[in-house]
Amino acid sequence: MIVPGGKAVRLAESLGAMLGESNVINSRDALEPYGKDEGSCPLHLPHLVVKPASLEQVQSVLKEAASAGVPVTPRGRGTGLAGGAVPVRGGMVLSLERMDRIVEVDEANLSVVVEPGVIVQDLHRAVESRGLFYPPDPASLDSCSIGGNIAVNAGGPRAAKYGITRHYVLGVEAVLAGGQAIRHGRKTIKNTTGYSLTHHLIGSEGTLGVITRATLRLVPLPPVRVDLLAPFPEVAAAARAVGRIVRGERVVPAALEFMDQASIRAAATFLEREVPFLDAAAHLLIQLDGKDGDAVLAQSEQVGEICLEEGASDVLVATGSHAQERMWAARRAILEAVKRLSHHSDFLDVAVPLGRIPEFLDRADRAASGAGLSLANWGHAADGNIHVAIHRREQCPGWLEAAGQLTDRIYAAARDLGGVIASEHGIGWLKRKALAASLDPEALALMRRVKQAFDPGGLLNPDKVLP
Ligand SMILES: Cc1cc2nc3c(=O)[nH]c(=O)nc-3n(C[C@H](O)[C@H](O)[C@H](O)COP(=O)(O)OP(=O)(O)OC[C@H]3O[C@@H](n4cnc5c(N)ncnc54)[C@H](O)[C@@H]3O)c2cc1C
Incomplete structure (x- = not known):
């Protein structure tokens, strides 16, 4: 799928008239920050960036993009590490940064309603001032958005006791590729009313729908x-x-x-x-x-x-x-610190059953020594979630290839020990090839059918998650 420039220019004009020109970007310099995230995915410039401010605007934007056949990459605050918000096919970046209102803190029902662009630390402060607690706390909490957290099912240190984002999302409002809005979930902890569309959207990395509002569960601080x-x-x-x-x-x-x-x-x-x-x-x-x-x-x-x-x-x-x-x-x-150890860093985000952590670290270190590369390991030990940064100080020929092979060996070690290759950062673009080796073919085929059901035209965040 290649987006002809003319289509994008016409789309920018019509959306500029709808949202106001300052909310539609298509000049090269201004596009650049939207062509990357915080991981090692190479820069891919979008043709345009659109910043809607309401559900209705998101619906209109997605409708126009669908009729123009332009792919859309949803974006929160761009702190992702797997390339999920990088527009690898060009087209449109749909930035949710202007939808940043905390709509309601409902103390009586221990819940909060938020728009997707709210920065997670702002949410923490707003509820903690009322003696309430939203536990998920990714280390990037001062810069990432709640929409991005829901889209990747983010974790954080406090997952050890309190669980991950998924455990706090009671309901979502989302817009599908053609512009239709769906709502699922209420302010209730229990809900078995049909298939859980909420949980399909959590962790779907912007490939199934654009989250425009969420109802989150709170606990006492x-x-x-x-x-x-x-x-x-x-x-x-x-x-x-x-x-x-x-x-x-x-x-x-x-x-x-x-x-x-x-x-x-x-x-x-x-x-x-x-x-x-x-x-x-x-x-x-x-x-x-x-x-x-x-x-x-x-x-x-x-x-x-x-x-x-x-x-x-x-x-x-x-x-x-x-x-x-x-x-x-x-x-x-x-x-941020390990990024500076090397010209290029790859961050792995594996998890293994708790009792296998020492074996995993040992296998990863032996594989790195064999490849002449260094590792830094850190993570959420109570969840068995280890982040591995592969690095090398000097740029040298063949290093990226060697790092790629080492990554495959580390993923194989995690799988052999009963673990997974992605725990909280998502699959995005960087890990989509490794996904195929990590799932049964039947499970992968069913995931493709789920994607097809939500987004038959394949315009929403193409080339992400599914290889
Ligand atoms: C220093 C640092 C520390 C980090 N620590 C942690 C950590 O402890 N735990 C952890 O889990 N992660 C961590 N991360 C990774 C990152 O912050 C999280 O993945 C975060 O959830 C991304 O949020 P974002 O708003 O930046 O999303 P983006 O990077 O903008 O997007 C991430 C994905 O979500 C999709 N998306 C974003 N908004 C929406 C929406 N409204 N609707 C649909 N799809 C959407 C995008 O398409 C993309 O696929 C860290 C990152 C950094 C740089």
Whole structure:
């Protein structure tokens, strides 16, 4: 599918008249920021960017695009890591950035209604000021949108206790490729009224419909929070501590994050500030929360003891918000930091069953050494979700090919150990080939039929997710 320039120019003119000229972009310089995301997908310029401000405008835009045969790539804030918001076939980028209202916080029914362009941190602040809590907390929360979170089913550190985006979406309003609006779900936690279209749209990465509104579930804000940082001399010791905390003692931490030495050092360099225990082979960053201060403190002592028994050289405890933010700064900076380790970085987002984490890390490291490449590993240990960054300092011939082969070996290791190749960043464009090797052919064929049912013309985010 190649979009003839003339079609896009005519579409830009008609949409400019409808939305106002400042909300339709087609000059090269202004298009550029919409041709990439935060991952390693190469730049692909769209022919035009359109910024609707209402459901009705999204409907009209999609109707016009369908009759002109122009492909449409929905976009939240472009922080994705899999190329999902990159317009790989050109055409139109449909940016939801102007639809950024928190429509209603319903305290009585523990829910909030939002437009898709709301920044996740703004949503957190709005509900927390009323003693309510929206737990999903991707590390990009100060810049990503709730629409993008729903579209990729984003996770975050607090998934350890509270789950992922999917667990908080009660209902959505979305527009299909031809412009028809569908609504599914209400302010109820339970809903078995037909197939769950809400859950089809969650994680569909803009390939089935454009999310224009969502009703989200809230929970009471836990008033007490304690954070612990434990440095370990060996990765295996940190992994043993994770196993004992989660499986052995059955403590449910709000977050249980793992960082290896390469990622901690990268973060320290990036932040240009002192980060403790830089010589440790691995850090665990553990958060405990709850209603009862004594109970949370008792649990944090129990977790600290486990870490020390498994070989941690120390355990730092933070109870005030300033100290807690400092403790989390390195963790939150890792992704930006490891990007700077190399001319090109690939971020993998695998998950393995909890007990297989040490084996996975060992296999990934051995594969990297064999390929002459380096890894930085970090992630959400309680979910078995490990991010792997493959990097090399110097640009050298054949490096990208070697990194591609190493990626295949790491994916194979995750699959062999009973895991998955994509946990929270989606498939997008970068991982679509790996998807075929990760699913039964029957499951893949059914996914194609689902896509066909939602978007028979194949105009919505083409070339994404399905290989
Ligand atoms: C520093 C950093 C840290 C990160 N940490 C995490 C993390 O901890 N956990 C995590 O899960 N992710 C993380 N991410 C990845 C990224 O922030 C998430 O994938 C996020 O959900 C993307 O939101 P966005 O608004 O930027 O979406 P975009 O990148 O704009 O789009 C992502 C996908 O969603 C689709 N889409 C966007 N909006 C809509 C809509 N309204 N309707 C339909 N489809 C839509 C797009 O077509 C695309 O396929 C991180 C990224 C960075 C850069």
